[in-house]
Amino acid sequence: MTTIKNVAVVGATGKIGRPIVDHLLASKLFNVTVLTRNGSQDRGFPANVSVKEVNYDSIESLESALRGQDALVSAMAFEAIHMQKNLVDAAFQAGVKRMIPSEYGNDLLNPKLAAFPIYQPKIAIREQCEQKVKENPSFSWTTIHNASFLGPDWTLDFIVDVKERKADIKDGGDVLFCATTYDDIAQAVIGILTHPEETANRPVRISSVNTTQNELIAIAKELGATDGWNLTYSQTENLESEAFRRWSEGDHSEEVIAMFINRAFIGKGWGGYFPVRDNDLLGIKGLGRDELKAIIKLAIDR
Numbered sequence: 001m002t003t004i005k006n007v008a009v010v011g012a013t014g015k016i017g018r019p020i021v022d023h024l025l026a027s028k029l030f031n032v033t034v035l036t037r038n039g040s041q042d043r044g045f046p047a048n049v050s051v052k053e054v055n056y057d058s059i060e061s062l063e064s065a066l067r068g069q070d071a072l073v074s075a076m077a078f079e080a081i082h083m084q085k086n087l088v089d090a091a092f093q094a095g096v097k098r099m100i101p102s103e104y105g106n107d108l109l110n111p112k113l114a115a116f117p118i119y120q121p122k123i124a125i126r127e128q129c130e131q132k133v134k135e136n137p138s139f140s141w142t143t144i145h146n147a148s149f150l151g152p153d154w155t156l157d158f159i160v161d162v163k164e165r166k167a168d169i170k171d172g173g174d175v176l177f178c179a180t181t182y183d184d185i186a187q188a189v190i191g192i193l194t195h196p197e198e199t200a201n202r203p204v205r206i207s208s209v210n211t212t213q214n215e216l217i218a219i220a221k222e223l224g225a226t227d228g229w230n231l232t233y234s235q236t237e238n239l240e241s242e243a244f245r246r247w248s249e250g251d252h253s254e255e256v257i258a259m260f261i262n263r264a265f266i267g268k269g270w271g272g273y274f275p276v277r278d279n280d281l282l283g284i285k286g287l288g289r290d291e292l293k294a295i296i297k298l299a300i301d302r
């Protein structure tokens with residue numbers, strides 16, 4: 001039976017990286033090491049976290065930092081996903097037993113998403129991990145799919161902006177999607193590291209809540225945001241074709257990336273809703289409707 005005790009985290013200063021570090025520490029189950037870019041500031045990790053500066057261009061630098069680590073959790077920024085290539089090589093060479101690459105989003109194993117250019121870097125890293133397992137099965141990986149973040153600062157503005165009372169309703173507004181709090185994503189990391197056999201070499205799919213655009217608007221209205229909604233309507237199929245057209249013309253703007261994400265996230269049968277989830281295995285309780293309501297209230301009042 002594999003036991004994971006020493007855990008390294010990269011991207012630990014980021015939006016999801018920091019909650020992951022805080023939960024790993026709070027569990028008191030792990031020794032936590034943070035790898036950070038050369039020159040990055042120490043962002044106030046507690047004294048029991050070992051902080052190591054690394055050079056992501058150097059496999060040697062990464063391998064030396066990863067020696068003795070049982071697991072590597074990556075929360076690398078979206079724009080730096082490709083930099084995990086050296087990390088996978090280094091983790092493999094250093095004898096790391098489990099790598100969790102930076103995913104934390106839609107289900108990229110859904111074949112409909114396979115051709116989306118924005119997801120190619122993440123898909124390439126997962127394929128690299130799969131290849132490493134073939135070379136030596138003592139290395140293993142798990143990816144976490146949580147669909148949208150449900151952050152403390154209401155990261156669902158792109159779906160329904162409950163404060164400004166505006167939304168672009170996609171595909172009629174009744175398509176179910178998943179959203180997951182930072183606490184539950186961090187719990188998924190702990191659940192994987194404490195269930196290494198059950199989670200080896202596969203994605204885990206989790207969510208705190210499953211909801212729809214129309215339900216979020218209805219709850220916001222119940223909470224008093226009754227009037228003045230500015231609603232527009234679109235079809236994610238059209239967003240997809242426009243995104244592919246503009247991308248092929250060299251337009252890689254945030255607007256085009258958002259079109260791909262919206263299609264991947266909210267298109268029915270695409271990557272943002274998981275009918276089967278690993279919540280129970282990983283110890284994720286999820287949110288009741290009252291807790292979702294409380295988060296929406298905070299988002300309205302922010």
Ligand SMILES: NC(=O)c1ccc[n+]([C@@H]2O[C@H](COP(=O)([O-])OP(=O)(O)OC[C@H]3O[C@@H](n4cnc5c(N)ncnc54)[C@H](OP(=O)(O)O)[C@@H]3O)[C@@H](O)[C@H]2O)c1
Pocket residue numbers: 010011012013014015016017035036037040075076077078079080083102103104105106146147148149155
């Ligand atoms: N599902 C969702 O709704 C959602 C939303 C946002 C993000 N995500 C995903 O979650 C993962 C983490 O994203 P995040 O938003 O938490 O990341 P972030 O806060 O933007 O950045 C995470 C960390 O990456 C490290 N990093 C290393 N090289 C970098 C570079 N060249 N440029 C920028 N940062 C670099 C930095 O740590 P150091 O300075 O310590 O090296 C940074 O703090 C990504 O896979 C992203 O796609 C999902």
